[in-house]
Amino acid sequence: MAGQDELADCAAFTVPEHKLVVLREDVYDGLFNDDVFSRSTVIHELSHIVLDHAVTLHRGAILGKHQFCEDSEWQAKALTAAIMMPLTACQAAHSPHELSQMCGTSYQAATYRIDRLVKEGKLDPARFAGGLFW
Structure with a gap:
């Protein structure tokens, strides 16, 4: 878990090869308050691990030349949606x-x-x- 000052640009990130998810403290706390954003963020980050992504891209990353469905972020979002809905x-x-x-x-x-x-x-x-x- 990390404080808001440590993860100012993102709510969470994953290191899939270590099966590690790092959450901003407010996201972690939101899990206990039934916060939709917190719940979907955790499922999204766990999706990177389940999908065995070697490298994940954060929201500000510049994407390479590849199909959208080959993108690790798109895949994690799609799996999150399928799990939650x-x-x-x-x-x-x-x-x-x-x-x-x-x-x-x-x-x-x-x-x-x-x-x-x-x-x-x-x-x-x-x-x-x-x-x-x-």
């Missing part, structure tokens, strides 16, 4: 708000998850008519 929950929800309430995520994350699943043909866009913009 499984397809069955997305199929049961009638709106991003309902999904965020069911799964304990932010409205923004739920909107993005539904949008991606609609674009991938895994959810019927008519189910969410009026709630999202495609």
